[in-house]
Amino acid sequence: MSTTWVPGADDSGFGADNLPYGVFVRGGAAPRVGVRIGDHILDLAGALGEPEFFADSLNPFMARGSTAWRSTRSKAAGMLAADAARPQAEPHLVPLAETRLLPPFTVGDYVDFYSSLEHATNVGRMFRPGEEPLNPNWRHLPVAYHGRAGTVVPSGTDIVRPCGQRRGDTGEPVFGPSTRLDIEAELGFVVGTGTSLGRSVPTDAFAEHVFGVVVVNDWSARDIQAWEYVPLGPFQGKSFATSVSPWVVPLDALGAARFAGREQVPAPLPYLHRGADWGLDLAMEVRVNNELVSRPPYAAMYWTPDQMLAHLTCNGASLRTGDLYASGTVSGARPDQRGSLLELTWNGAEPLELDFGRRGFLLDGDTVAISATARGMGGGTISLGEVRGTVVPGNC
Template sequence: MRTRIEVPAESRFGPDNLPYGVFAPAGKDFRVGVRYGDQVIDLAATLDAPVFAAPELNAFLAKGPDRWREVRERVRELVDGEIDADAVYPLADVALRLPVRIGDYVDFYASIEHATNLGRMFRPDGDPLLPNWRYLPVGYHGRAGTVVVSGTDVVRPRGQRRTDSGTPDFGPALRLDIEAELGYVIGRGSELGVPVDIDEFADRVFGVALINDWSARDIQAWEYQPLGPFLGKSFATSMSPWITPLAALEAARIPLPDQSPAPLPYLRGAQHWGLDIDLTVVWNGQSVAYPPYARMYWSPAQMLAHLTANGASTRTGDLYASGTISGPASYERGSFIELSWGGSQPVRVNDQERTFLEDGDEVTITATAPGPRSARIGLGEVTGRIRPAR
């Protein structure tokens, strides 16, 4: 039997989007699919391509940009017509998993508003930005093994915390936080010893996914000097199950905000890779923040060029993320440490005054971007619920 998938014109997941994920219908193995409206299309069945019968996207992503374009065009043709009904599944009836096997994970610190806010909190008598911040995309290597798919519960971490006496104690994090971020998935890897040119970005990166990089601020504050984030970040990073191809974001591309001083030559590109993406942070069912990605100081192309500038290689499936996305207005801050200004200005969440996350809290991050026509496209949401420390 053949079927035509009817998708409302206002759907965020229409023919201009077509994000990729890995799904399993009841009683069947995981395989690659494309989301169209509230349905998932089995690509192995519709395209008769064994590469999509795998439980991850890596083999397909390694094929490179020519193959990415070819498959996207074919899927566009499919959704414009009739599809084998046995290859279409309701989204509500399938299980989802991490769409890629992640070998390495890097987190950046690319929002000038976020960096300035934290600098003002932590160094009130000094310059909020450290001397290197405007010269390079600051980042650190995260823990790929604790990147989890959206919907996975997050166990409150335990660690050392500074006390009023100046010596630490050990226990559950008391200042548990979120970081609303955008992640970039490497498609075609790069060779060890060979930096990636800034204008190779779209030939190397397949697409984007929403990220929540959970943060234990009290653990982080005690441990981060002199080598940076460690246990306060590595316990969990949530990732959307849907990767939106860069090709779906052409209408969202914009110039970066002014960069002063001018970046060094290896960070100057001929292409615009600012992105006009609007995020929403929902805390226990209430929207509390609206971070604007258009305000990001460093572009993902600059991040990739800097990540590989020393000759570090990348591999298919590697993930790097933007760092917290924040804007100049108080309601545009993408972390709760900023929203509550270090816990001094509680946030109204439903009928409670809140600062940091409590056990049982659930946070969902969504985002939309301009599409090529009047309708906006949506990025797959990322959500997680806090469970008590073990």
């Protein structure tokens, strides 16, 4: 296991084999870029002095490309792991408790996929009973929709219950606050280097364009979504808020979590053939008001992130630094592995009996926290952090 001289860091999930990136402010100082190590942040602006780290976003650094990403990670790891480098690094170590975290990157575009076979099957059975749960295209391409970059918010942001149009009790349309507010436990992928319009990204170039990952909660108003989604798909039921965790875990930290991914039948078209092993064995947990309600396994996902990126760009759509695309709800085969309340309660028909009360969907005041962990390159466990949000009343 990789070790560090920073006290307590080795067993924190944020050791020397993780080093996720974030943006922080301390006191009245200007924002800076750093990497988390235990309960501290290594201030990269002070430690390395490069101009991209005197910034309020990771975007300038991410735009430098994969060679710079790997070089910086190697330098930071060396400073934190080697006792000889301690005098150089320690003056730039900032206690996390003395900082305020900012959104880690400026979001360009946001795309949300629908990559879990179990989630898609469950949803199909609920909304199309008696029919084949998967649409004919589902096993041939990673289905997705375009979301709103402007409503991607950092962890800790309150979530205002959305207002919208939905089907009333007697079938007529009504307007008001959503009564079926839900969550979706997801993994997000942050684009570092962009592409020009008209160029596609093959699966084997995934790691040259994607900088790292974040934990995502794609909040969903199921009643608004159910009324609007035919024929063009999600809109108002999805666009009001998407929360992301404050730390971007670099792809290089996830090497021990990689595997080939699950079998795909039928075999996808050639442009979706996997260029490398980018299935990810991550353990996720969903808590409502601090009570564990689900453990979604990311290893169960059908489509892998390199395939998602290849499909996203196959028509020549360009990438920009800071683009975010998410996996879609992560769900496993067991009932306790479902990554949304929609599935956990079977569209509210089977409410959860929790210590604080019964829940079909979220009530005002409920706090949802989604976290993820993985095996680290040093053999221990690394943390991807947590994304958290509390529901507050709407303004209808």
